[in-house]
Amino acid sequence: MGFVRAAATAILRAVIQPLGATLQFVREDVPELEDTGTGIEYWRDGLERRMPRWWVLTWRGRVIMRMRSRHNERAYWRRRRDLVRLIDEMNAATLLPALGKDSHVLEPGCNVAQNLWEISQRWNCEIYGLDIDREALDHAAKRPWPRPAHLFEADVLEPGALEKFSDRQFDLVVTRWHLVHLPPGERKQRYVRELKRIGKAGLILEPTSTDKIGRVEWRQKGTYCLSWDDWEGWYGLKRFAPRIPLPYTAVFYW
Numbered sequence: 001m002g003f004v005r006a007a008a009t010a011i012l013r014a015v016i017q018p019l020g021a022t023l024q025f026v027r028e029d030v031p032e033l034e035d036t037g038t039g040i041e042y043w044r045d046g047l048e049r050r051m052p053r054w055w056v057l058t059w060r061g062r063v064i065m066r067m068r069s070r071h072n073e074r075a076y077w078r079r080r081r082d083l084v085r086l087i088d089e090m091n092a093a094t095l096l097p098a099l100g101k102d103s104h105v106l107e108p109g110c111n112v113a114q115n116l117w118e119i120s121q122r123w124n125c126e127i128y129g130l131d132i133d134r135e136a137l138d139h140a141a142k143r144p145w146p147r148p149a150h151l152f153e154a155d156v157l158e159p160g161a162l163e164k165f166s167d168r169q170f171d172l173v174v175t176r177w178h179l180v181h182l183p184p185g186e187r188k189q190r191y192v193r194e195l196k197r198i199g200k201a202g203l204i205l206e207p208t209s210t211d212k213i214g215r216v217e218w219r220q221k222g223t224y225c226l227s228w229d230d231w232e233g234w235y236g237l238k239r240f241a242p243r244i245p246l247p248y249t250a251v252f253y254w
Contacts, residue, residue, distance in 0.1 A: 049076070128150045215228045
């Protein structure tokens with residue numbers, strides 16, 4: 001559905017642009033949001049779920065229509081069948097380990113644990129999730145997990161956030177649109193090294209933009225960070241090209 005929606009939007013924009021109209025997807029700041037420039041408060045305070053989204057149609061600079069988007073509902077609660085398909089494909093290529101009931105899987109930045117939920121339904125693994133947002137973890141804990149899930153609240157950029165985990169404890173570490181929201185620097189480098197320490201294998205799903213590599217964008221009054229990193233060059237990750245691409249997402253692994 002992501003591809004269909006994106007294609008329909010692109011077609012509509014192409015049709016209306018010659019007429020002097022534009023269609024934009026707009027996020028609004030939460031009222032009284034303070035400028036921080038850290039990229040942390042956005043996730044700690046659950047601002048991603050609280051910020052309203054709108055589709056705005058303008059013509060010759062004037063707003064013609066403003067329609068509320070259900071982006072959050074789709075993004076957080078939609079099924080993750082594409083993730084299961086991808087893991088199966090990479091397992092068949094011997095790039096990722098086979099998963100089963102004895103496997104341990106960790107997702108840092110798990111939010112409401114939709115990715116982990118899909119993995120647990122498919123392979124009944126031992127599930128571990130880590131997030132900075134207590135409210136999101138509370139939502140995750142309410143799921144009827146086939147076996148108890150281990151959910152932890154932590155800021156992954158803080159020293160010692162992953163110390164509780166032993167070397168190669170996890171058969172698979174998964175992140176999805178997680179690293180892109182962490183500001184670059186030594187703390188992020190250390191964090192990725194820690195992920196590699198505790199994970200026998202890693203599956204990293206992140207957006208990429210070759211013309212933006214090295215750029216950091218701050219939005220929502222500095223609470224929201226987009227760090228366009230060189231995932232292969234800076235962190236030693238390998239790129240994988242799936243048969244069916246994931247919308248707006250590149251696939252990396254170790």
